[in-house]
Amino acid sequence: MAEVFEPKIVAFLCKWCSSAGSDLAGVSRMEYPPNVVPIQVMCSGSVSPLYILSAFNKGADGVLVSGCHPGDCHYIKGNFYARRRIALVKRLLEFIGLEPQRFQMSWVSAAEGTKYTQIIKDFVQELKPLGPQTKLRRDL
Amino acid sequence: MKRTGVFICHCGINIAGTVDVKKAAKELAKHKGVVHSEEYVYMCSDPGQNLIIDAIKEKKLDNVVIACCSPTLHETTFRNAAKSAGINTFQCEIANIREQCSWVHKDMNKATDKAVKITKSAVERVRRNESLEPISVPVTRRALVIGGGIAGIQSALDLANSGFEVVLVERSPSIGGHMIQLSETFPTLDCSQCILTPKMVEVSKHPKIKLMTYSEVQEISGYVGNFKVKILKKPTYVDPDKCTLCDECSKVCPVVTSNEFDLGLTGRRAIYIPFPQAIPATYTLDIKSCPGLLPIACGKCADVCEPGAIDYDMKPKIVEEEVGAIIVATGYDLYDKENMAEYGYGKYADVLDGLQFERLCSASGPTMGKILRPSDHKEPKEVVFIQCVGSRDPELHCAYCSKICCMYTAKHAMLYKHHVHDGQAYIFYIDIRSGGKGYEEFVQRAVEEDGVLYLRGKVSKIFEEKGKIKVWGVDTLAGKDIEIDADMVVLATAMRPSQGAEELAKKLKIAMDKDGFLSEAHPKLRPVESVTSGMFLAGAAQAPKDIPEAVAQASGAAAKAISILSQDRLYHAPTVAKVNLNLCTGCGMCVEVCPYEALSLKDGKVEVNEVLCEGCGTCSATCLRAAIQVKNLTPLQVHEMISISLGG
Numbered sequence: 001m002a003e004v005f006e007p008k009i010v011a012f013l014c015k016w017c018s019s020a021g022s023d024l025a026g027v028s029r030m031e032y033p034p035n036v037v038p039i040q041v042m043c044s045g046s047v048s049p050l051y052i053l054s055a056f057n058k059g060a061d062g063v064l065v066s067g068c069h070p071g072d073c074h075y076i077k078g079n080f081y082a083r084r085r086i087a088l089v090k091r092l093l094e095f096i097g098l099e100p101q102r103f104q105m106s107w108v109s110a111a112e113g114t115k116y117t118q119i120i121k122d123f124v125q126e127l128k129p130l131g132p133q134t135k136l137r138r139d140l
Numbered sequence: 141m142k143r144t145g146v147f148i149c150h151c152g153i154n155i156a157g158t159v160d161v162k163k164a165a166k167e168l169a170k171h172k173g174v175v176h177s178e179e180y181v182y183m184c185s186d187p188g189q190n191l192i193i194d195a196i197k198e199k200k201l202d203n204v205v206i207a208c209c210s211p212t213l214h215e216t217t218f219r220n221a222a223k224s225a226g227i228n229t230f231q232c233e234i235a236n237i238r239e240q241c242s243w244v245h246k247d248m249n250k251a252t253d254k255a256v257k258i259t260k261s262a263v264e265r266v267r268r269n270e271s272l273e274p275i276s277v278p279v280t281r282r283a284l285v286i287g288g289g290i291a292g293i294q295s296a297l298d299l300a301n302s303g304f305e306v307v308l309v310e311r312s313p314s315i316g317g318h319m320i321q322l323s324e325t326f327p328t329l330d331c332s333q334c335i336l337t338p339k340m341v342e343v344s345k346h347p348k349i350k351l352m353t354y355s356e357v358q359e360i361s362g363y364v365g366n367f368k369v370k371i372l373k374k375p376t377y378v379d380p381d382k383c384t385l386c387d388e389c390s391k392v393c394p395v396v397t398s399n400e401f402d403l404g405l406t407g408r409r410a411i412y413i414p415f416p417q418a419i420p421a422t423y424t425l426d427i428k429s430c431p432g433l434l435p436i437a438c439g440k441c442a443d444v445c446e447p448g449a450i451d452y453d454m455k456p457k458i459v460e461e462e463v464g465a466i467i468v469a470t471g472y473d474l475y476d477k478e479n480m481a482e483y484g485y486g487k488y489a490d491v492l493d494g495l496q497f498e499r500l501c502s503a504s505g506p507t508m509g510k511i512l513r514p515s516d517h518k519e520p521k522e523v524v525f526i527q528c529v530g531s532r533d534p535e536l537h538c539a540y541c542s543k544i545c546c547m548y549t550a551k552h553a554m555l556y557k558h559h560v561h562d563g564q565a566y567i568f569y570i571d572i573r574s575g576g577k578g579y580e581e582f583v584q585r586a587v588e589e590d591g592v593l594y595l596r597g598k599v600s601k602i603f604e605e606k607g608k609i610k611v612w613g614v615d616t617l618a619g620k621d622i623e624i625d626a627d628m629v630v631l632a633t634a635m636r637p638s639q640g641a642e643e644l645a646k647k648l649k650i651a652m653d654k655d656g657f658l659s660e661a662h663p664k665l666r667p668v669e670s671v672t673s674g675m676f677l678a679g680a681a682q683a684p685k686d687i688p689e690a691v692a693q694a695s696g697a698a699a700k701a702i703s704i705l706s707q708d709r710l711y712h713a714p715t716v717a718k719v720n721l722n723l724c725t726g727c728g729m730c731v732e733v734c735p736y737e738a739l740s741l742k743d744g745k746v747e748v749n750e751v752l753c754e755g756c757g758t759c760s761a762t763c764l765r766a767a768i769q770v771k772n773l774t775p776l777q778v779h780e781m782i783s784i785s786l787g788g
Contacts, residue, residue: 010785019240023210026239034250037257037785038240040211042773045733046757054779058786072659074671075756076649076735085761117244 007061007127009036011120012051014044014079017068017109024113032120035127036064043067044105045078049089052103056093056136062102062127064119069107079107098135101126142267145176145201146259147192149183149208151238156181158242160252164207167256173267175199184214189221196225203231203266207259209238228271230715230772235262257785264780269772272714277751279365280464281705284309286357286644287469289317290687291679291694293339295467298698300348304705307461308343309371310353311640312400314418315340317471321401323501323509325687326551327582333417333504340419353420358458360647361737363752364674365464365710375454377433378411380422382449385413389423389441389450397429403496405514406506411441411450415504425450465674465701468648468658469694470641472680475530475634479537482601483529483631489515490609491602491629494548501555511559513628516607520563520627523556524611525549526599527569530634538634540655543684545632546573550586552630557590565592566624568599568613576686595622602629635684649735650675658682668696676700715772716753717760719746723767730759730768739768 013019019040025032041047044067055063065086067079086105094100104123108116146168150156161179169177176199180188183206192204204227206218211234222232237255245251281304285296288310296308308315319325320340322332343349352371359370393409401414410430413423431438433452442450474493477486484491490513492500503509513520527549530537546569553565572594574580586592599613608625615622637656645652650670651659658677661669668676676697679690704710717730717738726744738752739759746768757770766775 008786010782020212023212023236023239026210026241026243029243031246032244034241034245034247034254037254037261038236039261039778039781039785040236041757041778042770043756043758046761046770046773048761048775050775051778051782055782055786058783060782060786071654072651075754075758076651076671078735078756078758081733081758081762 005128005131007035007124008059009062009064009123009127010055010060011036011038011064011066012041012044012047013038014067014074015040015042016074017072018044018066018106018116020110021108021112021116024110025117026113028113030113030117032117033124035124036120043073043075043078044082045073045075045080047082047086049085052089053136056098056102056133057138059133059137059139061130061133062104062123064104064106064123066106066108066116066119069109072109096135098133099130101130102133141173142202143175143200144173144263144267145192145195145199145204146174146178146263147183147195147204147206148177148179148237148259149188149206150179150181151209152181155208155238155242158245158248158251159237159255160248164252164256164259168259168263171260171263174263176201183208184217189217192218192221193225196222196227201227203227203233203269205233205235205259205262205266207235207237207255207262210234210236210240230269230272231266233262233266233269235259257787260784261781264784265773265777268774268777268780272771274711275714275716275750276709276711277363277365279705279707279710280367280462281305282307282461282463283465283467283701283705284367284369284461284463285467285469287317287471287679287681288315288351288353289469289471289679290319290336290339291471291681291690292317292467292469293343294691294694295469295678295698295701296343296349297339297346298695299701299705300346302698302702303348304702305348305350307350307352307369307371307463309355309357310351311356312414313354313376313424314414314420315343315351315353316415316419318495319687320415320417321403321495321498321502323498323503323505324551324555326547327576327578329551331503337417340417344419351420352459354424355459357644357647360466365704367463367466367674369461369463371459371461373457373459375427375456376422377425377427377451377454378423379449379451380420382447383422384447384449385421385423386446388444388446392440392444394438394440395429395431397426402499402506403493405496405499465676465704466648467676467678467694467697467701468644468650468670468681469678469697470644470681471638472635472684473638475538475636477631477633480529480631480633482599483526483629484602488602488604488609488629489513490520490627491631493631493633494545494552497552497630501552501559509559511556518627519560521560522564522624522626523553523566523628523630524599524609524624524626525553525565525567525630525632527567527632529631532570538636538655540684541573542632542635543573544635544686547576547579547582547686549630549632550574550583550592553592554586554590557592565590567592567594568597569594570596570598576688597622635680637681641681648672648675668693668700674704712751713755714750715755715770716750717748717755717757717768717770719748720767720769721745723765725765725767727764729762729764733758733762
């Protein structure tokens with residue numbers, strides 16, 4: 001019997017809001033699937049489109065970028081740049097035929113452990129029926 | 141190849157309960173470059189830290205990774221341990237395998253697998269970290285306080301009394317803010333002017349305080365410890381040193397305009413002193429209402445001024461100041477009655493807002509302390525006070541609670557009863573929020589001793605009818621409609637951030653919340669700091685608050701400012717942007733996106749001001765040629781971390 005597909009997800013979390021929110025999910029002992037490996041960045045605005053492409057290229061089945069809510073950026077406006085940039089990357093990825101569900105952006109504040117948990121749960125659920133991502137994977 | 145040590149913490153069973161730490165340590169030992177890998181029950185304990193220190197020394201480790209709790213908790217602990225073993229603090233990285241792994245998963249195999257990935261990712265990062273030392277900058281030991289209300293006054297006095305020079309900037313002709321307009325203050329019924337004027341005088345006489353009234357902050361540049369501020373000093377056309385306050389000028393002035401100090405209940409001349417105790421004690425010529433400065437237009441005031449204090453040639457001046465810390469205390473305004481359709485858009489003369497009623501009660505007010513209707517100067521016998529006007533109404537007005545209205549309405553009703561013994565005061569309320577020392581007792585006193593009638597419910601409409609103001613409301617406790625023929629209505633309108641605060645916040649680059657109040661750095665733990673280091677918040681500019689809270693916050697902000705001003709030098713995180721000059725084409729895209737103006741073009745290349753740079757990395761994500769990157773989180777490091785996170 002074939003093994004159940006477990007998507008591999010990379011999550012870029014900004015240090016001040018989303019990473020802190022994910023810490024809060026831990027402190028509150030919420031539970032979510034272990035498919036996500038978090039990478040803490042200073043700001044969602046520092047997530048270069050290359051990081052996202054690189055993650056898909058290296059075999060990610062899904063990529064999440066999560067930052068402070070618009071208007072609440074620790075660096076004043078970094079997440080506004082992220083929002084624009086990521087909208088473009090999303091269109092680019094869709095243009096080249098990647099399922100839109102594979103790339104997501106979210107706003108998670110330091111107080112939103114529950115929201116982070118739900119986002120990860122939903123993300124994994126959405127990715128499971130899609131199967132492995134092969135479009136951008138380098139070894140295929 | 142650099143020699144890396146990995147230390148995995150059990151955190152009792154917090155980590156070891158879900159992550160097989162022994163297996164993880166073995167896995168890490170196989171990773172390239174890792175020459176030492178061990179686990180221990182509590183890495184943050186003294187013996188745990190000693191394990192790290194000893195391993196660094198014995199195995200000549202170049203860098204270490206501690207896999208443990210969130211870096212927000214023990215990063216400093218372990219970096220200091222690494223430093224004491226002789227390696228740079230930036231040669232120590234934390235892998236968060238507790239909050240982001242063991243605490244959120246149950247399956248041990250999967251959690252262990254994930255913990256190994258997170259730890260390896262930190263190994264890949266630390267191997268490429270540069271050794272850095274904090275950036276040190278000198279400190280200008282002076283402060284700027286913006287806003288001369290009670291909060292600004294308190295901050296300025298605290299700073300000045302601690303020996304630091306203060307520039308206090310106020311945009312109106314006198315300091316004192318809204319507090320000087322108040323009649324009495326809750327819950328003690330202290331006379332507001334009597335308790336504030338001594339502080340105002342102290343400000344004016346203090347050798348360390350440079351008071352700049354009728355002035356506005358124009359431009360701010362620089363960074364914590366070293367701000368440069370341009371302040372516009374508007375012309376008052378009166379030389380305060382020559383002015384003797386004889387009042388001859390305002391007697392001859394032909395113009396009458398609305399008096400802001402009495403909120404339009406009285407008029408004033410174009411040349412005026414806002415109130416008798418104004419600081420600085422001098423007249424101001426309001427150029428907006430003056431017929432003109434040319435002698436041909438009027439010139440009456442200058443003609444009668446014996447000391448020759450009036451100078452029509454006075455020009456606006458830009459004053460530059462250097463300061464090390466800034467306190468923003470720009471205060472509040474009341475939500476305009478004109479926004480309230482159901483309460484007559486502010487068109488009824490006898491429907492007042494809270495501050496207007498304060499002026500009516502005030503001994504120095506338009507009626508010399510007698511409560512009289514503005515329309516016909518008769519004593520009102522039935523007064524309706526309405527709370528939450530514009531507050532707690534997310535659909536139409538402000539979503540938040542303005543906090544002070546419950547208390548000042550109780551005070552207003554009480555003061556009214558003290559002035560008009562046979563009058564009846566009604567208060568429409570939604571809830572009574574009387575948290576605070578002596579506050580609940582104060583409300584009870586209003587009910588029990590002064591017979592104020594509290595009605596729980598909202599007023600749906602007020603309108604004028606036969607010289608009375610009809611109030612249609614509902615008492616939700618009795619379930620009855622209420623109709624009152626009132627002589628006067630007082631609206632407890634919401635507190636709004638003061639006009640112009642938004643513009644100032646943009647100049648200062650400090651954030652605002654959804655309602656326009658200034659945002660604190662942390663709602664619980666950093667309530668007086670703004671997100672921009674070196675800038676602090678005091679008073680109602682941050683959120684609605686009463687006088688004791690504003691004063692407490694002002695003193696807190698002053699103490700925070702002093703913690704900067706008392707340093708010889710300041711230290712700044714060195715994880716800042718760095719430019720590869722060979723790759724930089726000088727396109728300037730990064731310069732545009734930098735939130736801190738830390739980047740500039742010089743000779744066709746980008747230059748980083750390391751003191752201004754906060755290391756956010758927005759520049760790095762914007763650069764098309766990877767010519768700019770943030771130290772110790774470079775694209776190379778991130779790419780390696782991505783590879784490892786996906787299984788190598």
